[in-house]
Amino acid sequence: MPTTKPVVCLSITTALALSTLSPPLYAQSEIFDGQSGTISDIGDVVQIALPAGALIGSLWIGDTEGAWQLTKGVAATAAITHTMKFGYERLRPDGSESNSFPSGHTSAAFSGAAYIHHRYGNTWGIPAYAAATFVGASRVWANRHYVDDVLAGGSIAVLSSLYFTDPYNNSDLVVVPSFGENHIGLAMSYTPGLNGPKDKRPNQNTEIWGEKKQTLLHSYSLLVGGFDTEKNQINEVGQDSFDLYDFSRESEPNTYAAAQLRWGLDESQYLSFGFAPMEARDTTILKQDINFGGKSYHAGSEVVSAYRNWMLSADYVYKLLADSDWILDVGGGVSIVGQSIRLDNINGENLSEYDDLFFTPAASIEAGYHFTESLSTTIGYRISGLSDFDQESLWLSINYQLNDRWATSLFAGQINQTTDTDDYYNDAQFDYGGFAVTYAF
Numbered sequence: 319m320p321t322t323k324p325v326v327c328l329s330i331t332t333a334l335a336l337s338t339l340s341p342p343l344y345a346q347s348e349i350f351d352g353q354s355g356t357i358s359d360i361g362d363v364v365q366i367a368l369p370a371g372a373l374i375g376s377l378w379i380g381d382t383e384g385a386w387q388l389t390k391g392v393a394a395t396a397a398i399t400h401t402m403k404f405g406y407e408r409l410r411p412d413g414s415e416s417n418s419f420p421s422g423h424t425s426a427a428f429s430g431a432a433y434i435h436h437r438y439g440n441t442w443g444i445p446a447y448a449a450a451t452f453v454g455a456s457r458v459w460a461n462r463h464y465v466d467d468v469l470a471g472g473s474i475a476v477l478s479s480l481y482f483t484d485p486y487n488n489s490d491l492v493v494v495p496s497f498g499e500n501h502i503g504l505a506m507s508y509t510p511g512l513n514g515p516k517d518k519r520p521n522q523n524t525e526i527w528g529e530k531k532q533t534l535l536h537s538y539s540l541l542v543g544g545f546d547t548e549k550n551q552i553n554e555v556g557q558d559s560f561d562l563y564d565f566s567r568e569s570e571p572n573t574y575a576a577a578q579l580r581w582g583l584d585e586s587q588y589l590s591f592g593f594a595p596m597e598a599r600d601t602t603i604l605k606q607d608i609n610f611g612g613k614s615y616h617a618g619s620e621v622v623s624a625y626r627n628w629m630l631s632a633d634y635v636y637k638l639l640a641d642s643d644w645i646l647d648v649g650g651g652v653s654i655v656g657q658s659i660r661l662d663n664i665n666g667e668n669l670s671e672y673d674d675l676f677f678t679p680a681a682s683i684e685a686g687y688h689f690t691e692s693l694s695t696t697i698g699y700r701i702s703g704l705s706d707f708d709q710e711s712l713w714l715s716i717n718y719q720l721n722d723r724w725a726t727s728l729f730a731g732q733i734n735q736t737t738d739t740d741d742y743y744n745d746a747q748f749d750y751g752g753f754a755v756t757y758a759f
Contacts, residue, residue, distance in 0.1 A: 346666045349599070349624050352412040352461045361456030364449050365423040368430030372446075376437070384437050384486055391482040392429045395475045399425045402470075402542075408573050411599065412461045419573040421463045421471035427453035428475035436483040465595040465628065466575035473540040473577060480757050481724075534722060534758040535582025541729065543752015544571030547598060550625060552659065553743045557609045562623050565600035572598050574750045586640040590649065592631040596748065599624050601664060610661050610742075611670025620664040627735075627746075628656040629709075631702075633682055645686035645696055653678045653702040653709065657737060659744070672741060676707040692719045709735035715754075727754040 369392050376385040399420050408419040431450035435443025454468035553559035576594035583589065601622045608615040615621050633651030655676040662669040679702060686696030693716075700711045713731030720726065730751035737744040 347622050347662045347664055348666050348669050349622055349660055349662050350411070350413040350461070352414070353459060357456050358460040358462075361423060361453045361460075365427040365453045368427050368446060368449060368453075369433070370430070372430045372434050375434075381437075381486060384433075384483075387437070387483045388430075388433045391433055391475075391479045392426070394478045394482065395425050395429045396422075398474050398478070399471060406544075406573055408467075409599070410462055411464055414462075418463055419467045419470060420474060420575070421454065421457050421467040423457050424450070424454040424463070424468045424471035425475045428472040429479065432476040432479035433483055436479050437486045439485070464573075464597045466573060466597065469577055469593070469595065470540070470542055470573075470575040473538075473575075477538075477540060477755055477757055532722075533585070535584070535588070537580045537725075537756050537758040539578040539580075539727075539754050539756040541574070541576040541578070541594075541752060541754040543574045543729070543750060545574040545596060545748045545750035546571050548747040548749055550598075550746045551744070552610070554610050555741060555743075558606070559743075560606070560608050560610075562598070562600065562625060564605075565602040565621075565623055572596070574752055586637045588635055588637075590631070590633045590635050590651075593629070594631075595626075595628040597624070597626045608661070610659075611672060613661070613668050613670040615661060615663065615668070622662050622664055624658070624660040626656070626658040630654040631680065631700075633680065633700075635682070635684075643688040645684065645688070645694070647682075647684045649682040651680050651682075653680050655707060655709070657707075657744075659742075672739075674707075674737070674739060676704070676737075678702045678704050678707055678709075693717070694719075706739050707735070707737050709733065723758045725756040725758070727756070728752075729754060 369388065373385055373388055376382070376388060399422050402420055403417040403422070406419045407416040409416050410418040427450035428447075431443065431446035434446040450472065454463075454472055457463040457468055458465055547563055550562035551559055552562065574594075574596065576592065578593075579591045581589040581591070599622070601620060603620050604615055604617050606617050608621070631651060631653045633649040635647050635649035638646040638648060653676075655678070656674075657676070658671065658673045660669065660671045680700060681702075682698065682700035684696050684698035686694055688694045695714070695716050697714045698712070702709050711731060711733050713729055715727045715729040717725060717727045728751075731749075733746075733748045733750065735744075735746050
């Protein structure tokens with residue numbers, strides 16, 4: 319991780335000046351082409367309109383406590399997002415700046431959307447989430463962010479809002495039918511404090527004497543860290559092989575962000591849904607001629623590569639030792655993998671590309687031990703594949719339960735995968751690691 323500059327203001331001002339005056343790096347390659355237009359412009363507006371509109375709306379109905387909760391959530395999200403931007407210094411997909419991870423537009427938009435949802439419920443929350451999702455999609459469309467940038471930015475905002483925001487007791491707003499000789503309609507009245515202070519509601523984690531403690535079966539986890547390429551060998555049918563590991567790898571370790579949703583069916587079984595988008599973009603001066611995707615790249619020329627692997631997983635998992643300190647979970651499910659490999663000369667006009675989508679069955683096992691009620695460790699293995707694609711993933715995690723709802727983890731793992739299509743063969747290995755934050759509900 320880079321060291322902090324002694325004069326922060328001067329460093330930031332200089333960086334901004336350079337990014338404003340200098341043309342985008344690698345601007346001639348189609349891989350680095352950005353897009354602008356109505357979609358991007360709307361996203362720029364909505365990322366501000368969502369939190370601003372939420373604040374104005376809360377103040378309009380007299381919900382000052384909610385406005386303060388929104389302020390804390392937005393401030394925490396912004397602090398985390400921009401700290402990580404300067405820490406990771408990830409180059410944007412268009413090569414313009416080294417502050418891609420996480421997406422600030424997306425985190426700002428989801429700060430407003432998540433607050434609206436957590437404070438006022440689904441009626442307002444669902445449209446707000448749709449608008450925030452549009453903002454994230456617009457950043458990927460404009461080639462300003464990778465998908466994991468957007469995933470991390472949105473998740474940081476949602477988790478921050480969950481920490482700071484309490485549901486609003488909207489019974490102060492009374493809606494009743496109104497009938498008359500010449501009309502029919504609804505009459506609405508709003509009386510602040512009609513149902514008591516909004517900030518004095520019992521905490522959802524509070525255990526009331528005589529009542530059964532709430533069982534939280536579901537959880538959402540954000541995993542953040544980095545990954546290194548150990549090998550990424552590509553062999554097009556009838557051509558000599560080459561390895562993307564031999565490219566500059568200046569961006570490594572690449573950022574790593576993944577999301578996992580566990581939906582408990584009962585205390586011994588659950589459904590697990592995961593999304594892990596991995597992308598790497600590097601350059602090299604070739605030492606040998608390469609033929610790929612019907613294009614030729616000659617020794618001595620500068621070439622840029624773009625490798626993308628998005629995996630969506632869905633598993634049914636059964637806890638064999640649900641009532642024990644030991645952990646032994648087995649599962650089965652499916653994986654959907656989208657893989658793209660692109661090459662181009664640094665000055666463009668020689669783009670080659672393979673895009674593939676794979677559907678594969680999967681099986682998993684995870685074992686571990688609870689040392690205390692708060693501390694546990696697990697090791698897991700998941701395999702998926704068919705004839706044209708197979709993947710093995712091995713991971714280790716140390717987990718700490720902060721309270722009934724919040725937990726954090728340190729994790730490390732390795733992914734090995736091979737792709738064997740009619741056009742090319744790809745053998746790749748990635749090491750990854752980082753930390754996770756989990757919220758149970």
